[in-house]
Amino acid sequence: MTTRGETLQLATRGSDLALRQAATVRDSLSSRRLAVELVEVETTGDQIRDELIHRLGKTGAFVRSLDEKVLDGELDAAVHSMKDMPTERPERLVVAAVPERAAAEDVLVTPDGRSLEELPEGATVGTSSLRRKAQLLAERDDLTVEPLRGNVDTRLAKLLAPSLQQEHQERHEAEQEQTDDAEDSDEGDEEHPYDRTVEEWFDDLTEFERRAMERDPDTEYDAIVLAKAGLHRAGLTRYVGLSDLDPDRFVPAPGQGALAVTAVDGDLALDIKDRRDDPQTRVETTVERTILEELGGGCVAPIGVHAQLEGGVVHTRVRVLSQDGTEEVSVGRDIPAEYHIDAAQDLAAELAEQGADDLIAEAKRDSTDADDASAVREENEE
Secondary structure (H helix, E strand, O other): OOOOOOOEEEEEOOOHHHHHHHHHHHHHHHOOOOOEEEEEOOOHHHHOOOOOHHHHOOOOOOOHHHHHHHHOOOOOEEEEEHHHOOOOOOOOEEEEEOOOOOOOOEEEEEOOOOOOOOOOOOOEEEEOOHHHHHHHHHHOOOOEEEEOOOOHHHHHHHHHHHHHHHHHHHHHHHHHHHHHHHHHOOOOOOOOOOOOOHHHHHHHOOHHHHHHHOOOOOOOOOEEEEEHHHHHHHOOHHHOEEEEOOOOOOOOOOOOOOEEEEEEOOHHHHHHHHHHOOHHHHHHHHHHHHHHHHHOOOOOOOEEEEEEEEOOEEEEEEEEEOOOOOOEEEEEEEEEHHHHHHHHHHHHHHHHHHHHHHHHHHHHHHHHHOOOOOOOOOOOOO
């Protein structure tokens, strides 16, 4: 185990987004005179890339493998997406630090920046989240919501593949038509219908766009829903159009946009907390996760919880829905920051009495019985 003056070994998943997130923690700790080395760990969720997450058997498919390395003493700490973490934690493991949070909101992602209202009737929207599916259907029950899994770049590639392939085909046909016309004409070359040839257009594509164009997606999506934080951290916003979703209606997942650094309870955990913990984000995510834990929804129920600390109060919004979005129990409440844990527990109890327990119980039954692609939990890649 690391002692002062040695290099701290920080566990992370090996995806591009996970590495970027872990690098922000590494850099911030390094700037505070703590040497850090990132160590990639393959997780259970990474090993079963094509399986629906709910079939992995229990929550934390992207978390447990990293934390086990920490508990076994092989590595010193681990970086997780906060919303990925199960509410039940191993006894000796603590959340040593919660860095400052990025944007918590969801965004609708399309090739051309259309809003949810502008999507055509019956449009196909991709998401791996029961919460997002329920909230989408509550707004527009005409939508077809299809499952979508993979790293954030994989999901974007699946969205962009059809439009890139179509443009390639149109350019190729136009160029071939021009060639055929030129062969039949005595007037020489005609003006090219595009500003570049197909080859020039392809050469100008980025590596990401080329990989996307080579995909053969099973589903053609009109839009997908992702977390704004993940898109910005991955540096992929320039490829798509984003439309913000109202967080009062599309209430984010508990902990969305936040990271967590886990470590064994002790001096090292306290050292990491002193160097990297953001008190405001700690309070906000504690409220969100306390409500989730008290409700007992885990990863199988459509539950959104968002808290914002302002002054001495925590503005808290909770939305619990049926999986088809037709029923819900929701509340907006300002709770005192000084007693935020107790107040969050009281709010969860109130929601349970109002019918949230029934919706969650129904979701658990549906999740146990379901064998379709819609019953997928939200995962680390946002």
